[in-house]
Amino acid sequence: METVPFIDQPEALKAFCERLKGVDWFALDTEFIREKTYYPQLCLIQVATPEEVACIDPLNLEDLSPLTHLLFDPNITKVLHAASQDLEIFFHQQGRVPGPIFDTQVAASLLGHGDQVGYGKLIQLVLGVELEKGQSRTDWAQRPLETIQLRYAADDVHYLARAYPLMRQALEDNGRLAWLEDDFQRMQDPRTYQPDPETIWRRLKGINTLRGEQALAVARNLARWREQEAMRLDRPRRWLLQDEVILDLARRKPRDLKTLERVRGLAEQTARRHGDTLLELIREGAQCPSADCPTLPPRTRLEADQEALVDVAMGLLRHLALKNDISPAAIATRRDLEALVSGDPDCSLLQGWRARLAGRELSTWLRGETGLSVRGHQLTLTHGENPER
Incomplete structure (x- = not known):
């Protein structure tokens, strides 16, 4: 041009x-x-x-x-x-x-x-x-x-x-x-693309490290306030509170301005302008009834034999990806395979082109309808007594 x-x-x-x-x-x-x-x-x-x-x-x-x-x-x-x-x-x-x-x-x-x-x-x-x-x-x-x-x-x-x-x-x-x-x-x-202040806390970096339901309630309150305030002011979230500061406040739960101001990373301007608001949000979270506290989505916890299935499924996934000239990472992650092995109906491998390319084959293998064998130093799928065609 x-x-x-x-x-x-x-x-x-x-x-x-x-x-x-x-x-x-x-x-x-x-x-x-x-x-x-x-x-x-x-x-x-x-x-x-x-x-x-x-x-x-x-x-x-x-x-x-x-x-x-x-x-x-x-x-x-x-x-x-x-x-x-x-x-x-x-x-x-x-x-x-x-x-x-x-x-x-x-x-x-x-x-x-x-x-x-x-x-x-x-x-x-x-x-x-x-x-x-x-x-x-x-x-x-x-x-x-x-x-x-x-x-x-x-x-x-x-x-x-x-x-x-x-x-x-x-x-x-x-x-x-x-x-x-x-x-x-x-x-x-x-x-x-629609921001949701009510659920934004789930995206906090390191949220899985918090322990205790009230700590999660504090993190939810602070993340919601930060999102709403950032939207109102049209300012970056980090200018108000960084993720690590929210997590630290949720762990320490300061009760007064002097203790709040000592939290590492909390901007002096934020503490001065919004200190009372932050303390009230922390207090509400610390006193939140268990029934109203947020919970982290349950992580897939597999038994040892299920972990072994995931290990083999990773190999089968690579085989199917190689056969179709596609990167395995473009089809699924190990967490996706864990979801498939655990029976998650919302697993991405059961949707769209990923199901066509690999999800259906993996599912039939997990049901025992197909098997794996090695022929000529190559992995193959067998359907009953008939080798993969």
Whole structure:
């Protein structure tokens, strides 16, 4: 690309979007910052078709409705790579999630490119192109953006628009295109991007180390308050309370400001402004009746013979992954196999393409309907007396 169109005027945006009407798909990416905010600040939107590419400036364009109409057009597929953060931005801005989508990172796993492959690596694998990495730390909120920055941003959709048709065709050729529908539908579920202050405590780093139901109640109260306050102020959670501070407060349960202020890592400003509130939340949690205290989700605890089954299942999983030219990690983790062995009906291996590829085979093996043998130094599945075909 010699030049990259930078669209920051309403007329130019309208003209560009008019040209996109009627296309079957377009590549989409965003640049954003969120170091100082709770909600990501959208700074740039990149869009490409095989014919053209443009960088759209949401900071100077008050009305993005021509583009928004296309983002939510059910007849146009939006092609993204590692789409979750981009979809989250549009959800917070519009209250809904663009669709339909096609995530090339998810698709890459079904094409044997590994689990959660990065964009640069994917483009190298599919197109043989080495992408420039020098602008990854750009402040995308600054204006004006330099030409080299716009080219870097445009590359994120320019090559995506070249790679997508090849990847889609490869998936069609091996009969795996439809396998992705369940994954893409889940990514378009608005609940994925809706913060829930009531359950956010479960995501605290190290929450499993807390002991005692009242300690969990304190952690829940503090995490809920932090989430609501961060949303209200549009400030990062860590600016109010870091996870380790919440856990320390839950363990120590300080009863007065002097003790509270001695908790390591608690910002002086937070203690000064919100000390009384924090103490009240801690007190309520410490006095929480057992019936109202939160509980951690039960961890799968397997018997020794079940652990042995998981060990063998790991080998069978690798066998099935190798046979289908897919990374085992893209199909399941050891925890997924533990869930399968323990009989969890919500196990991811029983859903979508993972069930087709491995879950059903693993389930029939666990039921004793198939067996394992070694033939020619290779693992094989046997169905009754008949070897795997």
